[in-house]
Each structure stands twice: as C-alpha cells, then as structure tokens.
Amino acid sequence: MSxxxxxxxxxxxxxxxxxxxxxxxxxRQLAExxxxxxxxxxxxxxxxxxxxxxxxxxLSGLAxxxxxxxxGRSLLRPGEAFGEVAAALGTTRTATVTAxxxxxxxxxxxxxxxxxxxxxxxxxx
Numbered sequence: 327m328s329x330x331x332x333x334x335x336x337x338x339x340x341x342x343x344x345x346x347x348x349x350x351x352x353x354r355q356l357a358e359x360x361x362x363x364x365x366x367x368x369x370x371x372x373x374x375x376x377x378x379x380x381x382x383x384x385l386s387g388l389a390x391x392x393x394x395x396x397x398g399r400s401l402l403r404p405g406e407a408f409g410e411v412a413a414a415l416g417t418t419r420t421a422t423v424t425a426x427x428x429x430x431x432x433x434x435x436x437x438x439x440x441x442x443x444x445x446x447x448x449x450x451x
Contacts, residue, residue: 332361332362332363333357333358333359333360333361333362334356334357334360334361334362334383334385334432335357335362336350336353336354336357338357338362338385338432339353339356339357339360339383339432340353341385341404341405342383342385342405342406342407343405343406343407344407344443344446344447345383345407345443345446347446348442348443348446352442355442356434356438356442356443359434359435359438359442360383360432360433360434360438361432361433361434362385362430362431362432363430363431363432363433364428364429364430365425365428365429365430365431366425366428367425367426367427367428367429368424368425369424369425369429370422370423370424371389371408371423371424371425371429371431372408372409372412372419372421372422372423373419373422374392374393374394374418374419374420374421374422375418375419376418376419377418377419378412378419379409379412379413379416379435379436380409380412380413380433380434380435380436381407381409381410381413381433381434381436381438381439381443382407382408382409382423382431382432382433383405383406383407383408383431383432383433384402384403384404384405384406384407384408384429384430384431385404385429385430385431385432386404386429386430387404387425387426387427387428387429387430388401388402388403388425388426388427388429389401389402389408389423389424389425389426389429390402390423390424390426391408391421391422391423392421392422392424393420393421393422394422399421401426402423408423409423409433410439410443410447413436413439413440413443413444414439414440414444414447416436
C-alpha cells in the first residue's frame with residue numbers, strides 16, 4: 327500500500343451502490359477524505375476480530391469474505407462496501423476480507439463514516 331494519501335474521486339464513489347443516494351456535496355466531502363489504494367491479490371484488507379474500524383468500498387477487483395467459524399461467506403465486486411459494522415458500532419471486525427485479484431479500494435476513518443455515510447445505513451434500517 328502506498329504511504330502517500332491519494333483521495334478517491336466523486337466519479338468512483340458514485341458507482342458504489344450504498345453511496346449513490348448521497349448529495350453531490352456530501353460525495354465531494356467524502357471523496358476528499360477517503361484514501362484510495364491499489365492492493366495486490368492476496369492482501370488482507372480486514373481481519374476478523376481486528377480492531378481497525380475503517381469503512382471500505384471496492385472500486386475494482388474481487389474480494390472474498392470469510393468467517394473463521396463459517397468459512398467462505400460471499401464475494402465482493404466493484405461498487406460494494408464493507409466494514410460498516412465496525413465503523414458504525416466501534417466493535418471488532420466480524421469477518422475477514424481478502425483481495426482475490428488486484429483491487430482498488432477506498433476507505434475512510436470512523437469519524438468520517440459517522441458524519442457522512444452512517445445516515446445512509448440508518449435510512450435502510
């Protein structure tokens with residue numbers, strides 16, 4: 327992962343299903359605060375029971391979701407988000423997400439998630 331900060335773009339975030347309903351201004355603010363990263367296949371993006379609370383969106387590539395007790399759970403495709411449980415609740419990770427192919431992801435910290443993204447999940451409840 328690159329040590330320098332590269333923000334996500336509004337265009338990239340508009341393609342993420344859960345973010346599609348955000349206003350243009352909110353997407354702009356989110357894009358400025360989301361770190362965009364290129365990761366090689368095999369990279370663990372999040373680890374079950376880990377303390378990291380970043381929220382992620384998959385911009386390109388494929389990633390596998392697994393749980394220790396249940397094995398493989400699902401496959402993430404571009405435009406899907408993950409990490410919302412830990413970001414919203416401040417809990418440990420509920421699953422492991424591993425890049426199956428080279429991937430581009432964007433992520434934000436818990437404070438940014440709470441301010442700009444969490445209301446989208448609250449509306450779905």
